[in-house]
Amino acid sequence: MxxxxxxxxxxxxxxxxxxxxxxxCTLDNDTPERLAIRGILSAQCTDTRVNLTCRDLFGKYPDMKGLSEASEEEIGEIIRPCGLHKAKSRSVSEFSKLFVNEWGGKVPTDINELMKCPGVGKKIANLIVGEIYQIPAxxxxxxxxxxxxxxxxxxxxxxxxxxxxxxxxxxxxxxxxxxxxxxxxxxxxxxxxxxxxxxxxxxxxxxxxxxx
Ligand code: SF4
Incomplete structure (x- = not known):
């Protein structure tokens, strides 16, 4: 049968x-916004590498305002080990700007809102809402x-x-x-x-x- x-x-x-x-999920999960950034960096990269690289990134930019004011070049130099560093630095920069300037310091629960950020496709958006808010995805x-x-x-x-x-x-x-x-x-x-x-x-x- x-x-x-x-x-x-x-x-x-x-x-x-x-x-x-x-x-x-094997990405470090200290704050929602940092987990989301790790998700962005995880495309075609191991979670171990992302976790290590983010120690440097968040060591240099401990708050999202500081990260939102950093240039894509500055971010790109730190996240280079994760690969695709030009596209990913743009995504991280845009994500931090949206977080600070449009989302009121809170990661959105709405997948479509998250996907406004370049580099955040359905896979990453699903990861973010699932891991942070336990929204089924x-x-x-x-x-x-x-x-x-x-x-x-x-x-x-x-x-x-x-x-x-x-x-x-x-x-x-x-x-x-x-x-x-x-x-x-x-x-x-x-x-x-x-x-x-x-x-x-x-x-x-x-x-x-x-x-x-
Ligand atoms: S290894 Fe993959 S293809 Fe083979 S039985 Fe398991 S799921 Fe199926």
Whole structure:
């Protein structure tokens, strides 16, 4: 009998909870605005590198007003280890200006408001509202996209469409944790080039595995 996507989602959630009960965001989380900036810097960079770099960034600019007044070049020099430093320094600069001048010193809860900041797309906005305000939102990164397609829960490659597919079959209360668990699965078993299907906790029902 064909397994529906909803059934696959339920099996996936149970297996992920058993394999990765402690999955969580690995970005440092001292204040909401700093977590948001770490989220911006995390694109194509490891969380460890972001956390280390932000010690320097917030060491030099301990408050958001000071950061909002720094030039993009000054910010770019510090965040260079995170890669894409020109685009990211612009995002950090714009984020701090919006935070100080438009948002009244509070990170917005509205995803569309957050996405006014250049460099803040749906993935980062979802991370911010989920981690800071516990608003249900799935962070669809490269790991999440890959594993969900392999399992058979989505056919899409566009992260926005993947998120919409996941939203349909996973209950809201799983959304924040789901992205973290999918990352752990991708790192531990479902490698892009060399998936360890034989020992993967999802091997009994994963479509990709079944087709091998
Ligand atoms: S069974 Fe293989 S393809 Fe499926 S999720 Fe596990 S590692 Fe990935």
């Amino acid at each position: 064909r397994t529906s996507r909803k059934q696959l989602a339920s099996l996936t959630w149970d297996a992920l909870c058993e394999a990765f009960p402690e999955s969580e 799935i962070v669809v990164d490269t790991h999440c996209k890959r594993v969900m397609k392999r399992i058979g829960i989505t056919d899409n490659d566009d992260p926005i469409k993947v998120e919409a597919d996941l939203n349909k079959v996973f209950p809201e209360e799983t959304w924040i944790s789901l992205g973290h668990k999918a990352v752990d699965l991708g790192r531990s078993y479902c490698d892009a080039r060399n998936p360890k299907c034989d020992i993967c906790p999802l091997t009994d029902f994963c479509k990709k595995r079944i087709k091998k």
